[in-house]
Amino acid sequence: MTTEAQIGRALLRTPALFGITALSVILALAAACGGDEQNQGGPTTTPTQVARTPTPGVTPTVVRPTATAQPTATVAKPTTVAQATPTPAVVQVSVDDSPSWGPEDAAVTIVEFSDFL
Amino acid sequence: MQTLPQIKQAYEGKIRFVFRNFPVHGDPAVKAAEAALCADDQGKFWEYQDVLFAHQSALDVASLKSYAAQLGLDTATFDQCLDEGEKTAEVQKDAQDARSYGVGGTPAFFINGRLVSGAQSFSVFQRAIDAALTGGASGTPIPTVPSSGG
Numbered sequence: 001m002t003t004e005a006q007i008g009r010a011l012l013r014t015p016a017l018f019g020i021t022a023l024s025v026i027l028a029l030a031a032a033c034g035g036d037e038q039n040q041g042g043p044t045t046t047p048t049q050v051a052r053t054p055t056p057g058v059t060p061t062v063v064r065p066t067a068t069a070q071p072t073a074t075v076a077k078p079t080t081v082a083q084a085t086p087t088p089a090v091v092q093v094s095v096d097d098s099p100s101w102g103p104e105d106a107a108v109t110i111v112e113f114s115d116f117l
Numbered sequence: 118m119q120t121l122p123q124i125k126q127a128y129e130g131k132i133r134f135v136f137r138n139f140p141v142h143g144d145p146a147v148k149a150a151e152a153a154l155c156a157d158d159q160g161k162f163w164e165y166q167d168v169l170f171a172h173q174s175a176l177d178v179a180s181l182k183s184y185a186a187q188l189g190l191d192t193a194t195f196d197q198c199l200d201e202g203e204k205t206a207e208v209q210k211d212a213q214d215a216r217s218y219g220v221g222g223t224p225a226f227f228i229n230g231r232l233v234s235g236a237q238s239f240s241v242f243q244r245a246i247d248a249a250l251t252g253g254a255s256g257t258p259i260p261t262v263p264s265s266g267g
Binding site for chain 1: 124125128129130131132133134135136137138139140141142143145146149150153154157162163166169170173176210211214215218219220223224225226227228229230231232242246249250
């Protein structure tokens with residue numbers, strides 16, 4: 001009580017000395033807080049995983065994470081259908097009441113265009 | 118053996134065969150086509166067609182009428198049909214349709230709507246017909262639609 005009280009009273013009596021002391025304390029606190037903020041980002045080292053081995057006496061194997069492929073946008077490529085032989089076009093041929101033989105509901109209709117020469 | 122009889126024998130009951138005219142060899146061919154349709158009015162188209170194919174060098178009007186008589190047709194009716202051009206419009210319509218379908222020569226065949234040009238062998242028709250019967254690429258059955266004005 002004696003020495004500290006005396007120093008306190010001395011500081012109160014000399015405002016300039018008190019101001020310097022207070023500023024020093026503030027700067028020290030600020031420096032301490034700044035250091036904490038830099039560490040808030042977490043560890044910057046690459047995390048590793050240690051494979052747990054159920055068998056005692058076996059040296060743990062360190063498994064390093066491998067780089068994973070970044071998801072890329074997939075673009076559908078146009079596909080071309082190879083055709084060995086071109087398919088002839090289908091024509092809707094009218095038959096009217098032209099001469100014919102065979103059942104009218106036959107699965108296959110053949111229409112011939114011809115002349116007699 | 119000719120192709121058409123082979124087709125008829127192999128696929129009897131399974132296919133329908135339709136004949137349409139496309140006279141590309143001048144007036145005699147046109148008149149022969151009309152005569153065949155006149156014979157069709159009396160139910161003798163296919164028989165008359167066989168006679169025409171057997172006498173392709175003699176298709177004048179007199180000969181056409183004589184062929185009808187040989188087949189036992191009513192010659193008065195036949196002659197009137199031929200002389201008055203009762204089938205002229207029908208033959209013209211056939212030819213017009215043939216051109217619109219892309220037919221460029223005779224004979225031309227549409228098997229379920231797919232064009233087969235020229236006088237092909239039986240095996241060619243066999244492949245096309247078999248494919249059409251099984252619904253293959255060469256022939257998906259399609260309905261035939263009557264054309265206007267026919």
